[in-house]
Amino acid sequence: MVFPWSPGANEMKIGLTYDLRSEYLSLGYSEEDTAELDKTETIEGIEKALHSLGYQTERIGNARSLMMRLLNGKRWDLVFNICEGIFGDGRESLVPAILDDWQIPYVFSGAATMALTLNKALCKRVVRDAGIPTPDFCLVRSLHDLDKPKPAFPLFLKPVMEGSGKGIGEHSLIWTEEEFSRVCRHLLQRYDQPVLVETYLPxxxxxxxxxxxxxxxxxxxxxxxxxxxxxxxxxxxxxxxxxxxxxxxxxxxxxxxxxxxxxxxxxxxxxxxxxxxxxxxxxxxxxxxxxxxxxxxxxxxxxxxxxxxxxxxxxxxxxxxxxxxxxAALKRIFGSETHTVMMRNEQYSYYPA
Ligand SMILES: Nc1ncnc2c1ncn2[C@@H]1O[C@H](COP(=O)(O)OP(=O)(O)O)[C@@H](O)[C@H]1O
Ligand SMILES: [Mg+2]
Incomplete structure (x- = not known):
């Protein structure tokens, strides 16, 4: 496959950034800590697909590994980023932000969208502001919030910024004040972040x-x-x-x-x-x-x-x-301009390789 701008796919070097679950498990993180991270099989699958489309690939790994390689002078035409991150409320934004700083284009959303969507309550506010229906909600940030106004029962409770079903289980559907207070306490303590309290969608x-x-x-x-x-x-x-x-x-x-x-x-x-x-x-x-x-x-x-x-x-x-x-990524990043990917990187990169 050849893109409108030469030299074409077969000369593009795609870096792969990812957080490998096994790596974090071997460092002592728990099954739950690492629930969102990827298996080697997933990376191999993406790599195989990219190769069959004519791209060259190079495994980079996680954010730290990306930072080290960048400082050692490594560069890629494009990064295929699936790093979930593991720490903090900007964990999915870290790799996009680093790549932005080094002016290396990447696949998938930018740092601001990653941070917004990781926090389900912030994201619901933006979505609601656009007139899109989403269940009514409030946040319980601490035990002091337990008596504050909230939507009517039945409610659905979950940690405000987790994924892969973390913190969601039979306890999430709430019918009574007693359950509400017990589950909020449990989620606050276990996940150390606000609890998203939403109207239950049946x-x-x-x-x-x-x-x-x-x-x-x-x-x-x-x-x-x-x-x-x-x-x-x-x-x-x-x-x-x-x-x-x-x-x-x-x-x-x-x-x-x-x-x-x-x-x-x-x-x-x-x-x-x-x-x-x-x-x-x-x-x-x-x-x-x-x-x-x-x-x-x-x-x-x-x-x-x-x-x-x-x-x-x-x-x-x-x-x-x-x-x-x-x-989708190539059209977004390079449009239909005739610049080659390499030329563009040389032209705009602030950091010498
Ligand atoms: N307000 C809700 N009402 C009913 N079910 C919900 C609600 N929010 C989440 N769920 C159920 O919990 C699942 C996981 O919630 P979601 O926010 O998608 O978390 P995750 O990021 O872990 O996928 C949903 O797929 C759905 O089955
Ligand atoms: Mg989901």
């Missing part, structure tokens, strides 16, 4: 895959997530990894797909998300979809991550998905 659940930027943003597919058991029983980070036993995925078409797709595109726009990601939503008691969260770093395991699964359901294999993501 209806069907959907996830929407998006690819592209600005006017090119499009829905890859809409998938219903059907839990074989009560969702609260199985929705924990451990179980999510055995999702096949408890979750069924169905392709959604027709009017519901249109509605969910439109909501997802509006969220995509409001959050300034880039290249590709996934938007989660659920139906309210009137059967209308409401926004739950957006994943600007959607899992990319070729076998069992939601985005590749929903792409596959819609006739797009894993390599085609990676191709679509790369095309």
């Amino acid at each position: 209806g069907r659940e959907f996830t929407v895959g998006i690819c592209g930027n600005g006017p090119d943003a499009r829905v890859i597919g809409v998938m219903e997530v059907v839990f074989n058991k009560a969702v609260m029983e199985i929705y924990s980070y451990e179980n999510k990894q055995n999702y096949k036993e408890v979750v069924e995925y169905h392709k959604v078409e027709g009017e519901m797909a249109e509605k969910c797709g439109l909501l997802a595109l509006q969220v995509w726009d409001a959050t300034g998300s880039r290249d590709s990601g996934r938007v989660d939503m659920k139906l309210n008691d009137r059967g209308q979809p409401e926004f739950i969260e957006i994943n600007p770093l959607a899992g990319l395991n070729f076998k069992d991550s939601d985005l590749p699964i929903l792409a596959r359901m819609n006739g797009m294999n894993f390599t085609q998905l990676i191709d679509a993501i790369m095309q």
Whole structure:
């Protein structure tokens, strides 16, 4: 495959940044600490897809490894970044911010979007401001907040900035003051961050895959997530990894797909998300979809991550998905200018290689 600007894909060197789960486990971090991080198999899958599209790749690894390589003079034409990070409320923004500083283009959202979407409450404010439906909510930051006004029961409680089902389980659905106070205490203590208290959405659940930027943003597919058991029983980070036993995925078409797709595109726009990601939503008691969260770093395991699964359901294999993501990024970054990627980097880079 050759891009409009020479020299073409086969001369592009793509760096891969990622946080390998096994690396952090061997350093003594827990299964839960590392729940969002990636398996070697995931990196290999992305690498294989990029190679078959004609790109050269180089494994960089995590943010620290990126920093060391940059200081040692290493450069890439583009970085394919799936670093989730592990510490702090800017953990997904770290690699994008470093790459911005070194003027190295990268795939997926920038630092501001990553920080916004990691914090589900901040993100809900932005989404709500854009007129997109999302459950009413409040935050419990400390025990002093327990008596403050909140939406009516039933409520759904979760840590405000986690992913992969962390902190979500049978305790999340709340019907009484007693449960509310007990679960808030538990979540505050266990996750050391505010508790997001939302109106419970009782209806069907959907996830929407998006690819592209600005006017090119499009829905890859809409998938219903059907839990074989009560969702609260199985929705924990451990179980999510055995999702096949408890979750069924169905392709959604027709009017519901249109509605969910439109909501997802509006969220995509409001959050300034880039290249590709996934938007989660659920139906309210009137059967209308409401926004739950957006994943600007959607899992990319070729076998069992939601985005590749929903792409596959819609006739797009894993390599085609990676191709679509790369095309979106390249168009966003380099437009249709005839500069070569190399020239552009030389021209604009402040840091000598
Ligand atoms: N307000 C809510 N009402 C009902 N179910 C919810 C609500 N918020 C989250 N859930 C359930 O919990 C799951 C995980 O929540 P989500 O915010 O997507 O967390 P994660 O980042 O871990 O994927 C959702 O897929 C959904 O099943
Ligand atoms: Mg989710």
